[in-house]
Amino acid sequence: MSTAATPAQAPLLQVRDLHAHYGKSHILQGVNFEVGHNAVISLLGRNGSGRSTTARAIMGLVPPTGGQVLLDGRDLAGQRPFAVSRAGIAFVPEEREVFANLSVDENLQMGMQRARNDAPQWTVEQMFDFFPRLKERRNTRAGNLSGGEQQMLTICRSLLGNPRLILIDEPTEGLAPKIVTVVGETIQEIHRRGVSVILIEQKLTIAMKISTGVCLLGHGQIVFSGTPDELGENPQLLKDWLAV
Numbered sequence: 001m002s003t004a005a006t007p008a009q010a011p012l013l014q015v016r017d018l019h020a021h022y023g024k025s026h027i028l029q030g031v032n033f034e035v036g037h038n039a040v041i042s043l044l045g046r047n048g049s050g051r052s053t054t055a056r057a058i059m060g061l062v063p064p065t066g067g068q069v070l071l072d073g074r075d076l077a078g079q080r081p082f083a084v085s086r087a088g089i090a091f092v093p094e095e096r097e098v099f100a101n102l103s104v105d106e107n108l109q110m111g112m113q114r115a116r117n118d119a120p121q122w123t124v125e126q127m128f129d130f131f132p133r134l135k136e137r138r139n140t141r142a143g144n145l146s147g148g149e150q151q152m153l154t155i156c157r158s159l160l161g162n163p164r165l166i167l168i169d170e171p172t173e174g175l176a177p178k179i180v181t182v183v184g185e186t187i188q189e190i191h192r193r194g195v196s197v198i199l200i201e202q203k204l205t206i207a208m209k210i211s212t213g214v215c216l217l218g219h220g221q222i223v224f225s226g227t228p229d230e231l232g233e234n235p236q237l238l239k240d241w242l243a244v
């Protein structure tokens with residue numbers, strides 16, 4: 001009996017030679033990286049290195065001027081943000097996105113309604129388990145929440161949409177250390193549930209702890225891809241491309 005080798009599974013997301021401009025400024029100059037199924041990839045780099053622009057170009061919020069964004073082999077580059085989100089990529093932007101006039105509960109219901117057609121993977125009660133503070137404030141208008149609470153709510157609403165990949169831009173920016181830990185644990189739980197994550201993060205410690213892979217962005221290109229351990233063994237990289 002022949003024992004044909006099983007073909008290796010293609011990555012969930014392949015970003016290939018991605019370019020983006022703001023006016024005449026050529027910000028992304030051929031970004032290449034991959035995100036596997038069930039991976040947490042941290043995108044690291046100095047301020048202004050193009051991490052947010054990479055996220056926005058993947059989401060179609062900045063139209064790419066070249067390259068591909070392949071989700072399971074299907075090119076999403078140049079599609080509208082709504083289509084990218086329907087295809088299974090959710091975005092949690094740095095500036096928290098909540099419906100300010102709706103309660104916490106109503107915001108979460110909105111997330112459920114925007115879920116892709118697959119069997120729902122998450123419930124509102126689970127969101128409250130992640131962030132009990134949101135449960136306490138479930139009847140509060142989202143506009144009256146603190147910045148950290150709004151961040152939690154934005155993550156929960158995105159998850160309820162049933163994404164295959166969630167892109168989170170600087171989730172811990174401006175949060176108290178205790179909340180930073182909770183956000184880190186939540187990302188680990190998202191990962192355990194089989195959803196891949198791209199994490200844009202300034203705090204190297206948390207990125208190194210929870211990521212399966214790290215990519216360093218410099219001058220609009222990926223200058224290093226590897227495991228957190230490989231990056232940790234290369235202090236010169238950290239010196240050259242991160243402010244550490």
Ligand SMILES: Nc1ncnc2c1ncn2[C@@H]1O[C@H](COP(=O)(O)OP(=O)(O)OP(=O)(O)O)[C@@H](O)[C@H]1O
Pocket residue numbers: 022025027045046047048049050051052053054
């Ligand atoms: N809307 C915009 N119009 C023009 N230039 C922009 C715009 N947004 C970002 N830039 C410029 O593009 C470059 C990359 O910015 P980007 O926000 O992607 O960087 P970043 O790595 O996410 O850093 P930061 O956390 O500081 O935003 C920077 O030089 C920035 O000034």
